[in-house]
Amino acid sequence: MSRNWIRKAHRWLGLAFSLTAMMSAGSGVLHTVMTRTQAPPPSARPSGGGLDAGAVRISIAEAVAKLPSERKPVAVNVRMIGGEPWYQVFTGPGVPAYVSAVDGHVDPAQDERYAGEIAAGFLGGKDVKKTDYLTAFNNEYINIFRILPVHRFDAEDGRGTRVYVSTTTGSVTRHTDDQRQFEASAFTNFHKLGFIPNKDVRDWVQVITTGGLFLLSVFGVVLFFVTRPRRKGSM
Template identity: 70%
Template sequence: MKPWIRKAHRWLGLIFSLTLLMSSGSGVLHTVMTRTQAPPPAARPGNSLIDPASIKLTAPDAMAKLPGEATAINLRMIAGQPHYQIFTAKGKPGYVNAVTGAVDPAADEIYAGEIASAFLGGTPVKKTDYLTAFNREYIGIFRLLPVYRFDAGDGDGNRVYVSTVTGSVTRHTDDGKQFEADIFTLFHKFGFIKNKDIRDWSLTLVTGGTFAVSLLGVALFFMTRPRKRKG
């Protein structure tokens, strides 16, 4: 059995050594990222004060202006005026101006843009995407969908992802931080494999192979240990 185990350990070790290098190297990068990249921003209340006297429309009247039954309602300051943010079973919120009573279809994007600009210290931003599914940059760990993406247009590539459901920025990154994140995803999570099923099976295969190599190494340790001479 010893020659067979030696050969298996040697060849499996050679085959899976590359994945061990990828995993250990990206693991070091992950430690670096925990010190260079901030955690996802916390949700913040709105920065604009609401004048109760400016509200001319009641909540029931606002809900009656949108189709479907309301499941939740908030009061948001958008473009300097209070708006009712109303959620129905359709998912995306609808907006009714609390001063004029007008339904405002553009308010969701305007509200998201104001959140993004305020987070970046008043920097002008441009909407570059609206995500209803996760992608390589905005991955599943950020959890919230849908989100808007806004770019600052500066030299550093600052960009934020905004949820109008929570009224907050869910992710902030720039070109430098994203380069680190891309390297980690490619080497630690096999991000270069686009198909999730194939990627998951590949990760399972190499992890299982690494376990097998380690197990064979432990077996060889005990099988090849020096024998005590009998007295």
């Protein structure tokens, strides 16, 4: 390869992949900013004001008997919802069943009510409104948050504050607002090419662009050596 060809290749590769380098550098700066402006993920913590064990009137076996016989329990929790104890019965993926530990009646609406209490408690008693129920990840609640399904609740505080709540863990899995989400979305678009919706296409673009930057670096090293000044008297 001639020096001129290497020089031209390095120049055009630099032009072609400079945008990728700028995006990577910019996302690195933004990541540093986010570590200082955004709180860490909320920690899982017990919800409610404590369990009133004395209010429990029926056993787990009696509670499970209230459910259809084909629904075999795999796990049971006791949750305080609305100041009363409820059995939260998991029979598989999806929304658990709720059986009153006081009188044994079944109420599917308790899942949303329980989620609302978790959200309000996390936000210091603010009024919250349910705006979504997610069974799949989306552009805001991405797969790094891991837990599904979740309820989304918004607080009318002028900042767009919202929380995502898992009734399985009894905790908030994500807490954000408009400013935090703007930063997070910018980072995702710059660093992970999140603006490309198809994952296969996104992966190929990342491979091509990072491969191009590698090739650009190789040509830069080669160009350094082939164009270095030669010592006097060298052949």
